[in-house]
Amino acid sequence: MEPLEVTMRRILAPLLAALSAALLLVLAAPGAHADDPVPTPPPTPPTTTTPAPVEPYARYEPQTTCSPTAKPGAVAAQRWAVATYGGRAGGISRACGGSLSEHKEGRAFDWTLDARKVADRARAQRYLTALFATGPTGERAELARRMGVMYVIWNDRMYAAYRQFAPTAYVSSSCRGKPLTRCSATLRHRDHVHVSLSKAGGAGRTSWYVGRVARAR
Template sequence: MSRTHLGRTASLLLAPTVLTLALAAPSAAKAPPSPVALSTIELPAPHIGPVSCAKPQPGTVKLGNLLVKTWPVTSWMGARDCGSSSSEHYDGRAVDWMTNARTAKGKKRGNDLAAWLLATDAAGNRFANARRLGVMYIIWNNRIWSTSRSREGWRVYNGCTAKGRSGTGSDTTCHRNHVHLSLSWAGARGYTSYWDGTVAGANYGPCRPADLNWAGRYTKRRATPCPWYPRVTAPRGSSAVHRSVVAYSGLRITKGMRGPAVRAVQHALRIPVTGVWDASSRARMRSYKGARHLGGSAVVGAATWRSLIALTAPKPKVPTT
């Protein structure tokens, strides 16, 4: 996973009297710089789930770096190996900003960020900074807030306030050691009004085809929603290899990627299953694609997935007489 780190802040030597006053008064809320005020800003970002696999998008990187610049003792993560669950980390639209709710300072940092994102601006726009950054939802310290259910405010996330989930073993899944921010495509691409002062319109990102389960990479803005297709499933009697190929079909695989989709392709090609799209795997893919006139690169795209589906599909039974 990618991480952005900044150096530790220098220690400050305080006189005893000053220290006493500092401890007695609550520290002021800290926040990123507020953007130039606009009378009209983005509409709340609609929920658009992940459909593709990519490294962190430009706006995702800018947001992660902004948070670390504001709170230099922190770090952030964006990338994640694409898998079978659902996460905007997969298509590069999510930031995990590391701050710990079990410490007073860490909890305050997370609370300050949430308050800044959801504050009403001078023009009366509710949760203005979240809208201007394209934030779809926030998960922090056992709770979730989302634009799609903003009237409900903060809600308990995934049963995380239950007594059985109060231990440190649940801190990551319950987001007590980091704040999760999922972004719209406009936010992830970094062209919302927070960054350039121009109100971004709708962007629904890449669409998957009807016969594959994942979309290709982001190439351009899309102002209309993607068509809905049912999930593609392997027919009964399929091998485990074919089922995994169908499950990850369409997911774009490039140099250095890792995870279950890579393993599915390696199984299909009958090469060592390392889970990493390494040099030997890429060489075998070039050979495979060349023999089938699918191009000379080692990138696994839509046409290659369709070929692998056909390669691993159950063979029709020959009728006996």
């Protein structure tokens, strides 16, 4: 009879060999090293947001106070027009007194273009087309309504929200009773586009100004 120690070695030797082989297989397997990087989870798909409802057509809100400091909505809308279509920024504020003007509440801006120039007429037309186009939601004049545009005057024409922006002839009160050829380019709005905003638009409280007003200040 062989000693107990020899018997135990004979029994345990195959078991130890099998365990060693299994350990080597585990260590050799891909991704088993402790210093391997942790897999990056897949990116979260972007969430879609529903656009804000389109505002109604702006109602006529004439000047009622003297507050000529440029309002944030007027600043943002003017900068966007110039940056997008060219031309130069005109005035926003105007001293109080005399006739009514949204400039005197800081919520109207002028955009300097020259109706005698083909390029400037094209700029103005692209701007008007964008303002009054039907938007992706099917709403007419979506951009103008989101901006709170109350009316636009350019080159003897007026486009008013309270007429759904249908073009109508425009004659300054200072030009009535005389031929337009004797009226100045400024009064005829042939040397600039005039844009008046609603009070909400001037304050930057309509949907187009979200994320834009802070940059305009």
